[in-house]
Amino acid sequence: MRPSERSTAELPTTELPIAQYPHAEYSTSQQPRVIVVGLGFGGLATLKELRNRFSVLVLDRNGYTTFQPLLYQVATAGLAPSDVAYPARAISGKYGARFRHGEVTGINPAERTVSLADGSQIGYDYLILATGATAAYYGVGGAAEHARSLYTRRDAITLRDELLGRLDGLAAVSQAGRAGRAGRAGRLVITIVGGNATGVEMAGSLAELRNSALETAYPEIDPTQVEVRLVEQLPELLTPFAPALRRYAAAELAKRGVDVRLGTAIKEVKPEAILLASGETLPSDLTVWAAGVQAPSAAAAWGLEQGKGGRIVVEPDLRVRGQDRIFAVGDIAADAEQPLPQLAQPALQMGRHAARQIRLLARGEPTVPFGYRDKGIMATIGRRSAVVQLGRGRRFRGTIAWLAWLGLHLVTLLGNRNRISALINLSWRYVAWNHGGGLIVGDDQSGSSGSPGPADPDGPADSRPPGRDASAAESAARRRYTAGPGDGAGVL
Ligand SMILES: Cc1cc2nc3c(=O)[nH]c(=O)nc-3n(C[C@H](O)[C@H](O)[C@H](O)COP(=O)(O)OP(=O)(O)OC[C@H]3O[C@@H](n4cnc5c(N)ncnc54)[C@H](O)[C@@H]3O)c2cc1C
Numbered sequence: 001m002r003p004s005e006r007s008t009a010e011l012p013t014t015e016l017p018i019a020q021y022p023h024a025e026y027s028t029s030q031q032p033r034v035i036v037v038g039l040g041f042g043g044l045a046t047l048k049e050l051r052n053r054f055s056v057l058v059l060d061r062n063g064y065t066t067f068q069p070l071l072y073q074v075a076t077a078g079l080a081p082s083d084v085a086y087p088a089r090a091i092s093g094k095y096g097a098r099f100r101h102g103e104v105t106g107i108n109p110a111e112r113t114v115s116l117a118d119g120s121q122i123g124y125d126y127l128i129l130a131t132g133a134t135a136a137y138y139g140v141g142g143a144a145e146h147a148r149s150l151y152t153r154r155d156a157i158t159l160r161d162e163l164l165g166r167l168d169g170l171a172a173v174s175q176a177g178r179a180g181r182a183g184r185a186g187r188l189v190i191t192i193v194g195g196n197a198t199g200v201e202m203a204g205s206l207a208e209l210r211n212s213a214l215e216t217a218y219p220e221i222d223p224t225q226v227e228v229r230l231v232e233q234l235p236e237l238l239t240p241f242a243p244a245l246r247r248y249a250a251a252e253l254a255k256r257g258v259d260v261r262l263g264t265a266i267k268e269v270k271p272e273a274i275l276l277a278s279g280e281t282l283p284s285d286l287t288v289w290a291a292g293v294q295a296p297s298a299a300a301a302w303g304l305e306q307g308k309g310g311r312i313v314v315e316p317d318l319r320v321r322g323q324d325r326i327f328a329v330g331d332i333a334a335d336a337e338q339p340l341p342q343l344a345q346p347a348l349q350m351g352r353h354a355a356r357q358i359r360l361l362a363r364g365e366p367t368v369p370f371g372y373r374d375k376g377i378m379a380t381i382g383r384r385s386a387v388v389q390l391g392r393g394r395r396f397r398g399t400i401a402w403l404a405w406l407g408l409h410l411v412t413l414l415g416n417r418n419r420i421s422a423l424i425n426l427s428w429r430y431v432a433w434n435h436g437g438g439l440i441v442g443d444d445q446s447g448s449s450g451s452p453g454p455a456d457p458d459g460p461a462d463s464r465p466p467g468r469d470a471s472a473a474e475s476a477a478r479r480r481y482t483a484g485p486g487d488g489a490g491v492l
Pocket residue numbers: 037038039040041042043059060061062064065066067068069070071072102103104105130131132133150151152197198298329330331332342343344345347378
C-alpha cells in the first residue's frame with residue numbers, strides 16, 4: 001500500500017491527553033497539536049491551511065522570517081535588513097498560531113516530542129519540518145572558512161559590512177596614493193562562485209554598485225579599481241533557463257563589466273585568492289559562495305532518513321519515510337519520485353499540501369500525493385534586465401521581465417510596511433544611485449561583530465564561514481556601518 005493511501009487507522013493510537021504534553025506551550029484549545037519547525041516559505045504556507053482547525057506552535061531559531069530572494073540586495077547595500085524580515089510572532093499570531101523562539105535539535109517520534117537547544121521538549125500530534133537549506137561547499141578546500149555565503153539575514157549584513165569596509169579601505173589607499181591591505185596595488189577583486197540565479201543576481205548587483213554608486217559614494221575610487229568576477233564550472237550560466245535566456249544573461253553581465261568565467265572549476269578558496277582546478281591562482285579579496293545548497297548538518301541528528309544533499313526523504317504525500325505524523329516540506333525535503341528545485345514555489349506548495357494532509361488525517365481520511373505546479377522561474381541581472389521563464393514555456397527578458405521581477409518580489413514581501421520601504425529603497429537604488437543616492441548601511445544591531453561567531457543565532461554554524469580572520473582595521477571599518485537601534489524581531 002502506498003503511503004498516500006494510509007489512513008489514521010494505521011496511526012499509533014496512544015494519544016496523549018493534552019495535559020500531559022511536556023512543557024505545553026500551545027493555546028488552551030483542545031484541538032490537535034501541530035508543531036511547525038521553520039518559518040520560511042514552507043512553514044508560512046502551512047499556517048493558513050491549519051488556521052482555526054488545529055492548535056499550532058511555530059518554532060524558529062530566529063524571531064523573524066526572512067525573504068531570501070532579496071538578501072543579495074541587502075548584501076549590496078540596496079535594501080535594509082528590516083525590508084526582508086518580518087516578525088515571526090506577528091505573522092504566527094495573524095494565523096492563530098503561537099510562536100516560540102528556539103532551535104530544534106532532536107526529534108523523538110516514539111514519544112512525539114521535539115527537543116530544543118535549551119533542553120526543553122515539546123509534544124505534538126503532527127510535526128511539519130520546514131527548516132530550509134544551507135551552503136553546500138562540495139568538499140572545496142577553504143570554501144567554508146574563506147568564502148562568504150548568503151543564506152541568512154546575518155550573512156547578508158556581514159557581507160555588506162565587509163564589502164563597504166573594503167571599499168572604505170580602498171578609498172583610504174587611493175587617497176594616500178599607495179597600495180595596501182584593502183586591495184592589491186589599489187584594487188579590490190570580488191569573486192562570486194556559482195552561476196545560477198543567486199550568483200548572477202549578486203554579480204549584476206555588485207557591477208551596478210560599482211558602475212553607478214561608486215562615483216558619488218566613493219569619489220576617491222576609480223571604478224576600474226573594483227573587479228567583479230563570476231565563476232561557474234558548467235559551460236553556461238542559469239542552466240534551468242532556456243539557452244537563449246542563458247546567453248542573454250551572460251551577455252548582460254559582460255556588458256556591465258563582469259568578468260564571466262564559464263567552465264571554470266574551483267579547487268580551493270584561500271584567504272585572498274582562489275585556486276582553479278587548472279592550477280591557475282587568481283586574486284580574490286572577497287569571495288562569495290553561491291554554488292549550491294544542502295541540508296544543514298544538524299538534520300543528521302534527527303534520526304530521519306536522508307537522501308542526496310542530506311535532504312529528508314519524503315513519501316508522495318510528503319510524510320517523512322517511515323513516519324506517520326511527521327511531514328517535511330521545502331528545501332529540506334526530497335521526494336525521490338518527484339525531485340523538485342530548492343525554490344520558493346515548491347516550498348509554498350509543499351507547505352500547503354502537508355497542512356491539507358494533516359486535515360485529512362485528523363478527519364480519518366486517507367492522504368493524497370503531492371503534485372507540483374510549475375509556475376516558472378526568474379532571475380534579474382540589474383536595472384531593466386531580467387529573464388523570466390513561465391511554467392508553460394513562455395519566456396521574456398529585458399525591461400518587461402525586470403518589471404515583472406520587481407512587481408512579484410514587492411508583492412510577495414510580507415507586510416505593507418516592508419513593501420513600501422522596499423519600493424522606496426529599490427527606487428532609490430535604481431534611480432538615484434548615480435545621482436548621489438546613498439548606500440544603505442544601517443539598521444543592524446550587532447553587526448559590529450563583523451565576523452559571525454559561534455553564538456550568532458541567525459543561522460546554523462555550517463551556513464557561515466567560521467573563524468574568518470579580520471584585521472582590526474577591517475573590523476573598525478565594518479563597525480562604522482552599523483547604526484541604529486537594531487533590526488531584531490522587536491523593531492521591524
Ligand atoms: C540568496 C537567495 C536567493 C534566492 N532567490 C530565490 C528566488 O529568486 N526565487 C525563488 O523561488 N527562490 C529563491 N531562493 C530559494 C528560496 O528562498 C528557498 O527555496 C526557500 O526559502 C525555501 O523555503 P523553506 O521554507 O524550505 O526554507 P527557508 O525559507 O530557508 O526557511 C527555513 C526556516 O527554518 C528555520 N530553521 C532552520 N533550522 C532550524 C532549526 N533547527 N530549528 C528552528 N528553526 C530552524 C530558519 O531560521 C528559517 O526561518 C533564494 C535563496 C537564497 C538563499
